[in-house]
Amino acid sequence: MVGRLTLWLGLAANVAVVNMLLVVSPYPGSSLPFVLGRFFGLHAAMILALQLLLIARLPWFDRRIGMDRLTAWHRWTGFTLLWTIVAHATCMVVGLAMMSGKTLAGQVVDLATNWEGVLWAMFAAGLLLSIGIVSARFARRRLSYETWHLIHLGTYAGVLLALTHQIAVGTTFTASPFARAYWWTLWGVALGAVLAGRVLLPLWRNLRHRFRVTRVVPESDTVVSIYITGHRLDRLPAQAGQFFLWRFLSRDRWWQANPFSLSMAPDGRTLRLTAKAVGTGSAALRQVRVGTRVFAEGPYGAFTAMHRTRPATLLIAGGVGVTPIRSLLENLEGHVVVLYRVRSTADAVLADELRALADARGAELRLVTGPSRPVPPTGPFLGPDHLLELVPDIRERDVFVCGPAGMTSAVLRSLRQLHVPQRQVHTERFGLAG
Numbered sequence: 001m002v003g004r005l006t007l008w009l010g011l012a013a014n015v016a017v018v019n020m021l022l023v024v025s026p027y028p029g030s031s032l033p034f035v036l037g038r039f040f041g042l043h044a045a046m047i048l049a050l051q052l053l054l055i056a057r058l059p060w061f062d063r064r065i066g067m068d069r070l071t072a073w074h075r076w077t078g079f080t081l082l083w084t085i086v087a088h089a090t091c092m093v094v095g096l097a098m099m100s101g102k103t104l105a106g107q108v109v110d111l112a113t114n115w116e117g118v119l120w121a122m123f124a125a126g127l128l129l130s131i132g133i134v135s136a137r138f139a140r141r142r143l144s145y146e147t148w149h150l151i152h153l154g155t156y157a158g159v160l161l162a163l164t165h166q167i168a169v170g171t172t173f174t175a176s177p178f179a180r181a182y183w184w185t186l187w188g189v190a191l192g193a194v195l196a197g198r199v200l201l202p203l204w205r206n207l208r209h210r211f212r213v214t215r216v217v218p219e220s221d222t223v224v225s226i227y228i229t230g231h232r233l234d235r236l237p238a239q240a241g242q243f244f245l246w247r248f249l250s251r252d253r254w255w256q257a258n259p260f261s262l263s264m265a266p267d268g269r270t271l272r273l274t275a276k277a278v279g280t281g282s283a284a285l286r287q288v289r290v291g292t293r294v295f296a297e298g299p300y301g302a303f304t305a306m307h308r309t310r311p312a313t314l315l316i317a318g319g320v321g322v323t324p325i326r327s328l329l330e331n332l333e334g335h336v337v338v339l340y341r342v343r344s345t346a347d348a349v350l351a352d353e354l355r356a357l358a359d360a361r362g363a364e365l366r367l368v369t370g371p372s373r374p375v376p377p378t379g380p381f382l383g384p385d386h387l388l389e390l391v392p393d394i395r396e397r398d399v400f401v402c403g404p405a406g407m408t409s410a411v412l413r414s415l416r417q418l419h420v421p422q423r424q425v426h427t428e429r430f431g432l433a434g
């Protein structure tokens with residue numbers, strides 16, 4: 001709540017300042033499309049700065065809002081940004097053509113050749129538009145995560161080109177010392193946040209902790225646990241339920257980083273991840289050797305006890321979604337019920353550990369077995385009636401849900417039908433890229 005409120009208040013304050021700057025520095029003799037062009041241009045600059053903040057992975061925001069939600073906002077803000085850029089460019093060309101008497105094509109050529117920084121801005125807009133198209137669902141599905149990510153990094157070039165454009169021709173940028181101070185502060189904060197959250201903090205943490213693989217333990221035919229140690233892990237601010245982006249620095253894998261949750265609560269000496277083989281990266285984890293150095297970015301995620309609102313908890317895991325649930329069970333206080341949804345008991349990885357933990361803590365553990373796509377869809381499996389039957393005081397509990405997309409959505413639907421208050425429901429989705 002505090003994280004969201006800070007973000008919304010910050011956004012509202014910036015919208016107010018940007019519009020104030022627009023009003024106090026009018027452009028003499030401008031046409032309506034030109035005024036609109038400036039409006040869209042300034043808002044595009046502000047949205048671009050917001051975009052950077054959303055993916056900066058600053059721990060303070062990440063712990064409070066969660067990377068899945070921040071990434072989803074980043075995605076939708078990105079599409080808003082693209083339309084704002086298109087509106088800015090269109091209105092500017094039309095507005096300037098009306099003021100100069102040139103044709104639209106003539107105005108574009110004039111802008112590209114005679115206006116400092118505009119040609120670069122055209123490149124920036126083209127780059128951001130292309131990245132936006134690649135990020136649309138239909139194109140995104142056809143690319144591997146790594147290819148998409150590499151292309152996405154081109155955004156930073158777009159940001160720098162956009163910034164030079166704003167400095168060169170942005171009339172509000174140079175209108176007053178206050179305007180200059182505002183824009184430099186905005187860009188400084190946004191770029192500084194990215195540098196700190198994406199580069200400096202991960203580098204510092206990895207230099208400090210020097211993570212290394214100590215054990216590789218197969219849990220089933222398709223699931224493997226990897227134990228990792230490092231220096232001064234007691235100083236790593238990781239919590240049960242969080243995840244890291246793990247990069248195993250072997251010759252054949254160093255270029256690939258994948259998110260995996262901690263499947264054991266961090267104890268200051270060891271971290272553990274448990275991964276199911278779904279693609280080439282996760283399948284190769286079985287071959288990781290003891291002693292391999294690891295570059296870990298994190299801890300990330302808001303799927304933690306910090307967000308509890310009630311004394312009692314219900315944990316719902318589906319398949320390998322059990323990993324953060326297993327670590328949460330270890331350090332939650334109060335009465336806990338665990339529902340673990342799997343196809344059969346043989347598929348229930350970490351079930352023995354869950355049982356031992358549940359016994360030790362006086363928690364209730366129920367395995368819910370059955371086909372993964374029951375008919376009807378929510379069937380007896382975690383539909384509202386089933387949930388109420390299993391956990392009659394469900395409305396009095398915080399509910400943490402982690403599992404495959406279909407199961408998670410079905411459970412969330414059930415919780416809505418049962419009128420479990422939204423603030424008591426917490427989810428971790430095993431997918432960030434939209």
Ligand SMILES: Cc1cc2nc3c(=O)[nH]c(=O)nc-3n(C[C@H](O)[C@H](O)[C@H](O)COP(=O)(O)OP(=O)(O)OC[C@H]3O[C@@H](n4cnc5c(N)ncnc54)[C@H](O)[C@@H]3O)c2cc1C
Pocket residue numbers: 144145243245257258259260261262273274275276277278279280281282283320323324428429430431432433
């Ligand atoms: C927050 C989070 C926590 C997760 N925790 C676990 C866990 O504890 N155990 C487990 O088995 N699985 C977990 N996953 C899922 C796991 O990350 C993917 O199954 C794994 O990355 C697949 O990689 P791959 O190379 O095998 O398959 P690929 O075929 O290369 O990838 C399959 C899909 O996985 C996702 N993915 C791959 N790499 C990344 C990345 N670097 N960042 C974001 N998404 C990526 C993409 O959506 C991609 O399309 C988690 C995912 C997320 C987002």
